[in-house]
Amino acid sequence: MQEDFRLIIDLVSVLTAAAVGGLLAALLRQPILLGYLLAGIIIGPAGLGLIKELVQVETLAQLGVAFLLFSLGVEFSFSELQKVKGISLGGGGLQIILTIGMTALVSLLMGWVTSPAQGIFLGAILSLSSTAVVLKGLMERNETATLHGQIMLGILVVQDLALGLMLAVLPALDKPPGEIGLAVGWALLQIGLFALGAVLVGIWGIPPLLRLLARTESRELFLLGVVALCLGIALLTGQLGLSIEMGAFVAGLTISEVEYADQTLTYVEPLRDICAALFFAAIGMLIDPIFLWDNLPSILGLVALVLLGKFLIIAPLVKVFRYPLKTSLIAGLGLAQIGEFSFVLASEGQRLGLVSQKVYSLILGTTAVTLLLTPFVLRSLPQMFVWAESLPWLKHWLDKADVPLEVSKDSPVGEHVVVCGYGRVGRNIVQLLRDRGYPVLVIDQSEHRIQQLRETEIPYIYGNAVSLHVLKKAGVGKARGMAIALPDPMSTRLCLKRALELSPELDVVVRANQDKDIELLYQLGAREVVQPEFEASLELSAHLLTKLGLSLPALQREIQKIRYSHYLTLRPQRRPDQVSRELQEATQEMNGKWYPLPANSPLVGMTLEETDLRRLTGVSLMAIRRSGGDEMDYPDRKTVLQEGDDLLIVGEPDELAGFKDLAKGEVAIPNENASCQWLLVPEDSPVVGKTLAELNFKQQFGVLIQAIRREGKYIRFPDGSSDIQAGDRLLLCGNFYSLDRVSQSIAPKQKPATNATSQSNGHAG
Structure with a gap:
């Protein structure tokens, strides 16, 4: 078969497999990236062996990651990079140094390597995380503009820059220190000259070129010019010994400050997505499931070591740079994998004799598994924090x-x-x-x-x-x-x-x-x-x-x-199952639970306006599933609760417990003639320090204190032993006259709050 025709068949096979794998992953509600990787495993040499010209497919796949990083550069821009320059340069650099140093030390002590040079080489491989996988995961979740997204991308940019330095130093690792110093110096000089050239081109070269292309009013010419610019700069960095991916990112950065940045991104995105699918499928082709199975204990141990080790390095570093704990944890978990560029380093190290074939295969296997796990980690982070906050001791530590x-x-x-x-x-x-x-x-x-x-x-x-x-x-x-x-x-x-x-x-x-x-x-x-x-x-x-x-x-x-109407006439129509799926995903990230309404519940037959759930318990009712199978997403305040309903509610653990008490009839619900209002207790209030039993509002005025909000804590249906403190917000329920009398006794100078029955925007809460 002719070589060019063979390449066409291989490309069609890869794209078809990636499309099928991505579709199955989407139907199973899994990250699409996982579908691409598994498609590559199935059609690759270790699977069905449908791909014969693996080298040529890998070359095209390299274009995919180049376009991915080019798009990142266009979106990220110098101004965005400036916001996280401290953690990017300082934290990213320290992370690489610490990872290399700790890996070299541990590998020498454990006998995994026989020389410091091999230990340093292994540390360099482990220090790199996956720009392509992390970027794809952030884009799918619309998190590239978040603080943790910018921190991760900033560190990844520094890692990609360091790849060129690592490749330059590799041949001199087993040489005298003087030669290593010369190699490092030459690499830094190249990077510096390239950065200077990129700045100059970005100021004086790129804007006139894009304006010239735009004046032609030809979409084809504009796209061709942008692609040629991207690949030209990428090729230049490759010739300088840096990665072409780094060049593509820098090309994107130079365009990001020009007025045509959005137009450029719009034109390149379809090409980027197709080539990126090729790239992830090509990564899958390098994975050998049989080798993974035969060496499963070793690889699982290495995977655990990589995930834990990189997390313990990156998370504290981000925290040291004065970022919130949760942001530090997300960045540490999100970057705890070995990157695709580690394949480049591993191949070069094997050629130079720094690792044996078996160690090389173990590195590939470990890298492949961490790449497979990363989409799941990124996707499950919200649920992980919801679970962590459900544990009182862990929640206290996170909050503190x-x-x-x-x-x-x-x-x-x-x-x-x-x-x-x-x-x-x-x-x-x-x-x-x-x-x-x-x-x-x-x-x-x-x-x-x-x-x-x-x-x-x-x-x-x-x-x-x-x-x-x-x-x-x-x-x-x-x-x-x-x-x-x-x-x-x-x-x-x-x-x-x-x-x-x-x-x-x-x-x-x-x-x-x-x-x-x-x-x-x-x-x-x-x-x-x-x-x-x-x-x-x-x-x-x-x-x-x-x-x-x-x-x-x-x-x-x-x-x-x-x-x-909440823009209802402007919003695109979506299928009920699509709305339901989006609602399920959103509430899962916020501690949402389905709760079956008891048959004898006092809530049965009441409208959501009458139940006033958010005020009484703190929960928000998101959906109702009727006994017949029909589902009502985002019910309004006039919706009547029926026997056999399943309710999707969102709230903190104590709020969910309060709702269950209310639904079971274990606490009183204000009658239809009662109104509820929140009242702030001032510091000079005469009720401060007294218990509810001493105040006895129910006996004196016929008013119930249904809840107390105190420093973010929700005390539901307090008993007589509960005391009142300055700054408390009390939920009082009774008739208007009684509420006015109680409010005067608690806060004589404060006007009563707005009546609880005035729901905002027609929604139930």
């Missing part, structure tokens, strides 16, 4: 460690607005509020943004907005409102829920990162949810419609109607 790193001296103490996230949206919110004289406090965990806040003298808290400690320090309980503009959906949901735990009546407006998050955020208690793309559509339409003759009052009514 996640404290504010810094608080500005001029922070407001009350009647202020808390803004979570100081990106583009958060910055605009702060400016508009300050221009009108409203006190503002910003929460952010990026050192770069905190420095901007210091320079502009805007009050801030340096910490994780998801942390109860940080929210409490921000005075959420005394705030007039909160705006949440965080970069990732998970942090947004948790920040919203925990802010309402501290202040149930807080007016919270939230930016939805995706349209599928809108109903979820309303259900969690947001007073208003804003989706930037829909808002842009409304503003553009408003301008056109007014010019076309529609009256301004009529237009405003139409726009307000769309907003009240």
